[in-house]
Amino acid sequence: QVQLVESGGGLVQAGGSLRLSCAVSGRTFSSYAMGWFRQAPGKEREFVASIKWSGGRTYYADSTKGRVTISRDNAKNTVYLQMTSLKPEDTAVYYCAARAGNHYYTQPGEYPYWGQGTQVTVSP
Numbered sequence: 188q189v190q191l192v193e194s195g196g197g198l199v200q201a202g203g204s205l206r207l208s209c210a211v212s213g214r215t216f217s218s219y220a221m222g223w224f225r226q227a228p229g230k231e232r233e234f235v236a237s238i239k240w241s242g243g244r245t246y247y248a249d250s251t252k253g254r255v256t257i258s259r260d261n262a263k264n265t266v267y268l269q270m271t272s273l274k275p276e277d278t279a280v281y282y283c284a285a286r287a288g289n290h291y292y293t294q295p296g297e298y299p300y301w302g303q304g305t306q307v308t309v310s311p
Contacts, residue, residue: 189213189300191283196305199273203309207268209283209302217241217261220288222298223268225279225307232282234293236268246291251277273309280304 195207211219222237236247236257245257256269266283284298292298 189219189285191285191300191302193281193283193302193305196281196307198308198310200310201274203273204269204271205273205307207270207281207283207305207307209266209268211264211266211285218287219285220290220292221257221259221266222284222286222292223255223257223266223281224284224295225277225281226304227276227279230279232295234295235281237291237293238266239289239291241289244291246293248293270307273307275309275311277307278309279307281307 190212192210218240220240223235224232225235226232234248235251238245238257238259254272259266282304283302285300286298
């Protein structure tokens with residue numbers, strides 16, 4: 188069983204920054220591809236960023252590219268999402284997800300393991 192716990196969400200003004208963390212337990216974290224998704228009220232869950240388990244290769248959604256950075260610390264079993272220049276439209280619940288495999292995975296259905304989510308609210 189893989190467990191994911193997000194933290195770091197909160198209320199921030201437009202233009203501000205936040206760093207989200209996702210602690211993973213239960214399996215060999217270093218062999219899992221990780222992803223961040225977000226879901227705003229009334230909208231579908233959308234891809235934000237993903238990172239392979241080896242090599243640290245990353246992939247970003249066009250909507251957040253240049254403003255977010257995904258990274259991982261395999262020694263700490265943790266994946267991070269650094270977000271800068273936040274906009275009100277970034278307001279959503281942010282989820283981290285995990286799956287076995289070493290590729291870029293951008294669809295929610297490709298991930299079997301999910302955290303409970305952390306709320307990010309960006310005020311104008």
